[in-house]
Amino acid sequence: MAHHTGIHPARQTALLERERKRYAAARPRSQALAQRANAHLLYGVPLHWMTDWGTPFPLFVEHAKGARFRDADGHEYVDFCLGDTGAMFGHAPEAVAAAVTRQAAHGFTTMLPGEDAARVGELLAERFGLPYWQFAMTATDANRFVIRWARAATGRSKVLVFNGCYHGTVDDVFVDLINGVPTQRKSLLGQVYDLTEHTVVIEFNDLTALKAALAQADIACVLAEPVMTNIGMVLPQPDFWTEASSLIRAAGALLVCDETHTISTGPSGYAKAYGLEPDFFVLGKPIGGGVPCAVYGFTAQLAQRMQAAKSAAAPGHSGIGTTLTANALAMAAIRATLENVMTDAAYAHMVGLAQHLAKGLRDLVGQYGLPWCVSQVGARTEFQFCPHPPQTGTEAAAAMDHSLEHLLHLYLLNRGILITPFHNMLLICPETTVQDVEKLLTTLGQALRELTQPDSK
Structure with missing residues (x-):
């Protein structure tokens, strides 16, 4: 029986386990740094919530610029988290x-x-x-x-x-x-x-x-x-x-x-x-x-x-x-x-591209028949596991499913895309491109196909 999110829990659990293994196998350097940090950092990170990404061990960053960053193992990522707004205008403007x-x-x-x-x-x-x-x-x-x-x-x-x-x-x-x-x-x-x-x-x-x-x-x-x-x-x-x-x-x-x-x-x-x-x-x-x-x-x-x-x-x-x-x-x-x-031109690009992203997310939700909604505030877009935008904090909290969030975030991460760890928030910065957004939509579509059509790969 499907959860309120429209996703069957057993399929969700199996896919999460597969993605956790994929993450670990591809990042030996981050894993070594995590083990080293464990000796002197509580939970092995500078701040304990850096372990809240749903990954088997923390991802260690080597370089960040614009809409992208590179991890310690040399993997490149398109960043839609952007420091949870701290780098909303891109890394190191x-x-x-x-x-x-x-x-x-x-x-x-x-x-x-x-x-x-x-x-x-x-x-x-x-x-x-x-x-x-x-x-x-x-x-x-x-x-x-x-x-x-x-x-x-x-x-x-x-x-x-x-x-x-x-x-x-x-x-x-x-x-x-x-x-x-x-x-x-x-x-x-x-x-x-x-x-x-x-x-x-x-x-x-x-x-x-x-x-x-x-x-x-x-x-x-x-x-x-x-x-x-x-x-x-x-x-x-x-x-x-x-x-x-x-x-x-x-x-x-x-x-x-x-x-x-x-x-x-x-x-x-x-x-x-x-x-x-x-x-x-x-x-x-x-x-x-x-x-x-x-x-x-x-x-x-x-x-x-x-x-x-x-x-x-x-x-x-x-x-x-x-x-x-x-x-x-x-x-x-x-x-x-x-x-x-923080210029008018920067915002024109960010907001316009976020509108494109929001439409693409709505199209995916409709394509896979999921009871989800999409909201947008300027350069900020979010999809939530409820059919209509929540009106209160209680409604928003009830719509959350942390295990599904972890799975989707990890699935994207394993394919070179980062979104915020705490909910399904996506930010566009001045350096984000249409191609970046299309990559996100395509990859999320692959995840949804695997979750809703078990025979898909």
Whole structure:
């Protein structure tokens, strides 16, 4: 009997075992490096989630440039993962590499600003429409700092998030709805206090729940991606953000748009494209072309409230910022990315090719009669194991099948194509070609044929 995905579990299991053997046989160098790393790296990798790809051992990378990378065994890959958006504009963009190289000769970090800081502020304000900006090393830090600022500016303690959200490793967001009950996520290691005391969680697209939560008058900010992307894509219903923004503003809460992933929409992000007016705007990974850095912007009125809160606070560390925040290399990278990489021409190519990819995926789903759907947000495309795009995090989570994801990702990997390990997300960068997309579609079609027609090879 087929699973809800339309794939028979026995066929899926057999094919996964075959692909795992194929992977191991072709990568002796990566396997040797994995064994070597095991001696001193926990789980044999720099970060434990690097083992989440569904491979028998980690894939070790030797070189990455544009839309491609090469592994330690010399295999070449077309990359549709792109560092899960960290390299959304391709690996090592020329302008960023040149800017970082130039700056490296003049110092890495001084804890003082340079001319790049002034120029970056101008560029951010011009592009995103918010007049004031601050910096962080990651979107996680930016979200954490924004939550502090929001609490300080409003005098309120609670944060509202959407079920299944992802905003990095900010503790406050690790709360889910389990059968309608706010529940601290069990995967969060070492958590010793109850997050539900200060975090409110509701379903995305649920205006009734949002209105009820805001009525308590204790929400400092609503932290949200304009489109949920990490539980699988969850698109906002028509007018959801228009209504939600009005409710949030009327309740005296602040709207924080985390656009680290939805910057795929266009050069100024989802908020600008769809007329959202957030109080805070957060952008991480892609803003420096892959160099670790993040930014957050805010309104002039909010800037005054933030300055007042800081002036009223006792002297000492605010809990906001780190020593390496806005270091010289990061500022050079951000400037180069904004001036030369995140261009209208780049987005025109990326979005157009993503549309071609989305159509091709829909054609494959129809060809093999699978109960799957395809969603697209600019340069970001995703296929999900449900017949219609999910409207909530709960629906998106129910559609997932991690074993099938692992199989499809590994099948593609064994044939020179990388997609993100956590769900079926595909990114197009400026260097991705039509031929790259056709290779992906052809190879995925081969996998689906093997899964749905057992006699196929």
